[in-house]
Amino acid sequence: MPSLILTRLRQGKRTLSFPETEPVLPERFRGLPMLDQARCPSGCTSCADACPTDAITSNGDLQIDLGRCLFCPECANACPEGAIRFTSQYQLAASNRNDLVLTEGETLQLAGRLAEQTHRILGRSLKLRQVSAGGCNGCEADVNVLNTVVFDLGRFGIQFVASPRHADGLLITGAVTQNMRLALEKTYQAVPYPKIVIAVGACAISGGPFRDHPEVLNGSDSIVPVDLYVPGCPPHPVTILDGLLRLVGKIKESRATPQVAAVLKPKETG
Amino acid sequence: MKPRACLVSVEMVTPLSSFHTGEAIPLREIPNLSIAEFRTAILSAVSSTCSLAALFGMPGENGHVRLIAVVADSVTNSLSILSTKVDQSYPCLTLECPQAHWFEREIAEQWQVRPEGHPWLKPIRFHAPYRSGNSLSSAPVPGVTDFFAMAGPEVHEVAVGPVHAGIIEPGHFRFQCHGEDVFHLEISLGYQHRGVERALVGGPGKRTIHLVETLCGDTSIGHSTAYCEAIEALGGAAIPARAQVLRGVALELERLANHTGDLGALAGDVGYLPTAAYCGRIRGDFLNLTAALCGSRFGRGLIRPGGVGFDVGKPLVAELQQRLEAALKDVEDALALLWSAASVQARFEHTGTITRETCEALGLVGPAARACGVERDIRQDFPSGIFRFAQIPISKWPSGDVFARAWLRWLEIQHSGAFLGEQFASVPDGPILSPAGPLLGDHLVVSLVEGWRGEICHVAITDADGRFARYKIVDPSFHNWMGLAIAMRNQQISDFPLCNKSFNLSYCGHDL
Numbered sequence: 206m207p208s209l210i211l212t213r214l215r216q217g218k219r220t221l222s223f224p225e226t227e228p229v230l231p232e233r234f235r236g237l238p239m240l241d242q243a244r245c246p247s248g249c250t251s252c253a254d255a256c257p258t259d260a261i262t263s264n265g266d267l268q269i270d271l272g273r274c275l276f277c278p279e280c281a282n283a284c285p286e287g288a289i290r291f292t293s294q295y296q297l298a299a300s301n302r303n304d305l306v307l308t309e310g311e312t313l314q315l316a317g318r319l320a321e322q323t324h325r326i327l328g329r330s331l332k333l334r335q336v337s338a339g340g341c342n343g344c345e346a347d348v349n350v351l352n353t354v355v356f357d358l359g360r361f362g363i364q365f366v367a368s369p370r371h372a373d374g375l376l377i378t379g380a381v382t383q384n385m386r387l388a389l390e391k392t393y394q395a396v397p398y399p400k401i402v403i404a405v406g407a408c409a410i411s412g413g414p415f416r417d418h419p420e421v422l423n424g425s426d427s428i429v430p431v432d433l434y435v436p437g438c439p440p441h442p443v444t445i446l447d448g449l450l451r452l453v454g455k456i457k458e459s460r461a462t463p464q465v466a467a468v469l470k471p472k473e474t475g
Numbered sequence: 476m477k478p479r480a481c482l483v484s485v486e487m488v489t490p491l492s493s494f495h496t497g498e499a500i501p502l503r504e505i506p507n508l509s510i511a512e513f514r515t516a517i518l519s520a521v522s523s524t525c526s527l528a529a530l531f532g533m534p535g536e537n538g539h540v541r542l543i544a545v546v547a548d549s550v551t552n553s554l555s556i557l558s559t560k561v562d563q564s565y566p567c568l569t570l571e572c573p574q575a576h577w578f579e580r581e582i583a584e585q586w587q588v589r590p591e592g593h594p595w596l597k598p599i600r601f602h603a604p605y606r607s608g609n610s611l612s613s614a615p616v617p618g619v620t621d622f623f624a625m626a627g628p629e630v631h632e633v634a635v636g637p638v639h640a641g642i643i644e645p646g647h648f649r650f651q652c653h654g655e656d657v658f659h660l661e662i663s664l665g666y667q668h669r670g671v672e673r674a675l676v677g678g679p680g681k682r683t684i685h686l687v688e689t690l691c692g693d694t695s696i697g698h699s700t701a702y703c704e705a706i707e708a709l710g711g712a713a714i715p716a717r718a719q720v721l722r723g724v725a726l727e728l729e730r731l732a733n734h735t736g737d738l739g740a741l742a743g744d745v746g747y748l749p750t751a752a753y754c755g756r757i758r759g760d761f762l763n764l765t766a767a768l769c770g771s772r773f774g775r776g777l778i779r780p781g782g783v784g785f786d787v788g789k790p791l792v793a794e795l796q797q798r799l800e801a802a803l804k805d806v807e808d809a810l811a812l813l814w815s816a817a818s819v820q821a822r823f824e825h826t827g828t829i830t831r832e833t834c835e836a837l838g839l840v841g842p843a844a845r846a847c848g849v850e851r852d853i854r855q856d857f858p859s860g861i862f863r864f865a866q867i868p869i870s871k872w873p874s875g876d877v878f879a880r881a882w883l884r885w886l887e888i889q890h891s892g893a894f895l896g897e898q899f900a901s902v903p904d905g906p907i908l909s910p911a912g913p914l915l916g917d918h919l920v921v922s923l924v925e926g927w928r929g930e931i932c933h934v935a936i937t938d939a940d941g942r943f944a945r946y947k948i949v950d951p952s953f954h955n956w957m958g959l960a961i962a963m964r965n966q967q968i969s970d971f972p973l974c975n976k977s978f979n980l981s982y983c984g985h986d987l
Contacts (some may be wrong), residue, residue: 208815209749212808216753231763232768233785257682273686278776278784291770335642339669341691341983342644343773349642353755367640384601384617384666385645388637414685420670421601438775439692 206433218356221443224456228295228443236278236444240309242267245289255283258407258416271297271305271313272410272424275438298435298448302426305410305434316433318454323399327373328453331363334372334396335404338389339382339421340413343439344406348376351441351449363449369393374401374432378439380408380421381428393429403452404434405445410434493553496857499708499915502936505543505556513542513559514568519545520555521572526838526851528554528923528932530568530585531580533562533945540586543947545639545934549856554921564589574838577953579604597621598664602984605673618647623661625651630658633968636843637666652968660971662956667986675946679706679914690952691984694816696722696729696765697926698948699778701933702770704859704922706780709937710911713795714860716780716903723861724898725765725783726775727891731926732761734842734884734891736978741881742813744973745822753809760802764795782908796899803892810885823878827962827974830875839958841889841929841951843978845871846879852922853925867894880977885911914941926951928981950984 221228230236245267253263260273261280265287280289284374291409304314318324338346351358352365367370369392381389391404402449404425407413422463435448450456481482494500505561509514521527528547535541539560546555559565568592579590587604590596601617618637625632631652639647645666651659673692675683687702688695700722707714714722739754762772768786770779776784788797811817829839834847844851852869854862870886872879916939924931929951938944959978963971 207813209553212749212753215808216756216805219756224701231766231770234769235770248575255681257685275775276771277685278770279681282784316678334638337642337644337667338637339667339983341689341692341695342981343689343695345642345644346693347772350755352642353759354752355756355759365642369638379667380669382667382669384668385637387617388645388666392638406801414682415669415674416687418674419671419973420668420673438689439773 219354221355223356223443223446224263224450230293230295230441230443234293234295234441235278237271237292237294237297238269238274238280239290239292239312240267240307242270242287242309244286246286251283251285251430252280253291255279258411258414261289266308268306268308270411271299271307271406271436272302272434273413273416274436275407275414276439278447282454295404295441297437297440297444298433298451300433302410302431302434305436316448316451318348319401319452323401324454326399327401329362329448331374332366332372333363333374333376334369334392335365335376335378336389336392338377338379338385338409338425340379340406340408340416342377344408345441346407347442348378348445356442356446358446361450361453361455363453369395370397372396372405373399375429376403377409377425377429378405380412380415380418381425382421382424387420388427389425400431401432401452403435403448404431405435406451407436407438411435413438476705483959493548493551493555494921495553496921497704497859499918499920500556502919505558505836505919508557508559509560510559510565512546513557514566516557517544517546517575518571520548520869521574524548524550527572527574528921528930529934529947529949530575530582531934531947532582533936534590534606536542539752540588540899542582543934543936545932547857547920547923549851552856556855556919556921561588563569566591567593569593569595570837573836576837576957585949594830598665600668602665602668602670609803617665618663620661620663622649622658623651625658627653629653646982648971650963650971655967655969657963657966657971660960662960664956664982664985667983669987670949671987672946676943678943678946684779690948690987691822691981692773692828693927693929694729694926694928694981694984696725696774696778697924697931698933698950699774700726700860701922701924701931703780705933705935706912706914706925707919708920708922709914709918709935709941710780711915712781712909712911714782715906715909718859718907719911720898720902721768721783721787721907722778723865725768725777726924726926727895728761728765729774730891731802732886733757733927733979734888735761737976737982738810738813738881738884740976740979741823741877741973742819745819747813747816747819750809757802757806757809758796758862760805764798764802767791767795767798779908781910782906786907787902788804792899792902799892799899800894803888803937806888814885820878822973823876823881824876826877826970827966827977828874828876829958832956833961834875837957837961838954840954841925841927842880842883843929843955843958845869846883847875848873851930853923853930857909857923859922859924861898865894865897867891877973877977916941928952928979929955948987950987952980952982952985955980956985
């Protein structure tokens with residue numbers, strides 16, 4: 206018993222004071238990419254050619270799709286002029302798929318809060334069922350981390366539950382394999398209304414590195430409607446937490462953000 | 476002392492040459508044996524001290540399938556590679572060599588070649604076959620197969636998955652139970668199958684390294700190291716010493732993070748929350764060291780053909796060293812509680828025991844094998860890179876139970892920690908990249924790496940133009956899933972989470 210208490214004292218309190226305090230991220234962390242088209246030599250396609258998931262288009266306006274981006278260093282390494290580089294911005298979650306496609310100078314429209322009616326029901330207590338549907342277990346690992354003392358997800362009223370019937374929504378990772386399609390559909394159906402879906406990671410948003418393999422369905426919105434997209438490969442835990450907190454309105458942006466409408470129970474028709 | 480007569484030879488036929496990990500071999504030097512010779516060679520080798528590192532099919536001439544076997548001899552530290560030609564069927568190896576069990580099921584599923592007499596022939600990934608021109612062209616339905624079943628008045632079946640209660644990967648488990656006792660567990664996977672091996676054919680291309688980094692995300696460093704060693708052998712690159720050290724550092728950091736996480740999860744599974752809470756956090760401290768190296772907690776972008784993608788300055792090395800020492804101290808502190816709690820030991824000891832004989836027959840690898848007293852570690856037996864110069868002592872423990880698999884991780888944490896301390900103290904100067912040239916055509920290379928779960932085997936085979944004609948990946952989980960099934964026999968079903976976590980196998984690394 207004394208050793209238990211001494212160890213407890215030695216290990217200390219490790220919970221981040223996020224979102225009140227900004228998290229400390231590694232210096233080499235690759236967050237939101239920044240484009241500077243003025244530096245592009247005419248006709249150069251080095252970054253687009255290097256991108257493993259074709260997230261970058263460079264004919265015409267330089268454009269990057271964060272939903273496909275693996276946040277790997279290939280494009281920045283390939284660019285001779287520094288026209289593309291990764292910043293340390295970890296806030297990446299968006300409410301709409303199209304918001305993740307950025308051209309130069311465009312600000313990423315971060316995710317908004319749940320719509321009023323849904324927020325009243327889910328805003329203070331959000332129970333999620335996680336479905337892993339064909340990825341690499343990286344996103345699962347960094348979602349799991351939110352349950353550690355460092356992030357302590359429970360203090361925000363968000364919890365992962367063991368059954369979809371106990372859940373308010375799904376958090377999906379993975380490209381959605383043909384072999385997981387039925388299981389995902391059934392799990393979604395088992396969640397009571399109103400329900401939401403969160404897609405975490407490049408796979409769940411676009412298929413990630415497995416995009417266009419015949420074995421996968423290129424992400425979760427081919428099967429279920431998605432309310433929150435969290436880009437990354439895998440996203441940093443703090444990126445995922447930031448997205449979740451925006452959804453439940455616990456991080457407020459000064460500017461107006463679009464509201465997310467959960468899927469309400471369809472009206473009985475005939 | 477181990478007997479030495481293991482190196483594969485086929486009497487009265489060509490004596491087979493031995494090769495090393497990371498050595499490019501012209502395809503013409505690989506003997507084409509008759510199926511009888513092929514079987515005899517494998518069976519005689521595996522019955523002594525050799526193990527089957529890989530056994531797989533690839534398209535052969537005239538619509539035939541070419542089977543390739545990689546036999547690893549840990550006594551002579553050499554590999555033998557043999558091949559044969561098959562068409563519709565051949566007499567299976569599994570009956571006489573259980574190590575071949577999962578490999579032969581994979582061959583049957585991928586190439587529609589029937590290993591005659593195989594006792595357990597069913598799909599392992601549930602996908603459409605790769606070989607065209609056969610009647611079965613559509614994929615089977617996942618999880619729908621001829622499950623092993625028992626009958627009796629008080630026998631019942633428990634089915635779990637593919638969607639589980641925790642945040643874990645999908646798989647389907649069928650328990651045949653009598654009351655609380657499990658007679659047998661059958662594991663049916665394939666839900667994570669996303670076509671990685673098939674997509675690698677024709678490469679390398681710009682997506683290849685990313686597929687390798689994500690074929691099993693918690694082993695990104697292990698698999699990308701195996702891949703890069705294969706490319707470097709085929710492309711004739713000599714890796715700078717500085718890069719070799721940084722690769723070794725990354726591999727051991729990956730081991731530290733995962734072993735620490737596993738010990739925390741084992742503590743959680745027996746309801747011992749202090750260690751579970753501390754280790755959950757300390758695992759992140761190790762991952763964050765990898766992120767300090769390359770920006771990614773999983774080491775994405777760090778290992779690249781020819782060396783490493785990120786360099787370290789002196790201040791960063793000093794910082795890493797300091798943070799490593801702090802994390803190692805914390806993990807020792809957290810685990811001291813675990814080892815001294817009698818209630819924990821009572822649950823760990825004699826749970827999920829595998830005998831050494833069973834372990835060797837099944838060909839288990841990694842900590843699961845070393846926890847059965849088997850001295851088997853690629854870092855000693857087939858070292859490459861920094862491990863040729865800096866030896867890490869092999870840890871082993873004889874009891875084969877959950878306790879052994881837990882304790883072994885703690886032994887390995889200490890050895891990896893000491894290794895990292897030494898490496899940080901003497902990072903050699905010089906470049907970090909020495910790019911590989913175009914790949915040799917019509918060559919084969921085997922690369923072996925001791926990932927944190929055990930033996931990672933990659934086999935790259937190029938066509939005449941130096942593109943991949945076949946790229947075979949054997950994740951350690953591929954060898955070990957059957958071990959988990961056997962460990963559950965005669966256990967309480969409530970011990971499944973504990974046994975499962977003590978192996979902590981990869982679904983995606985298996986499913987590919």
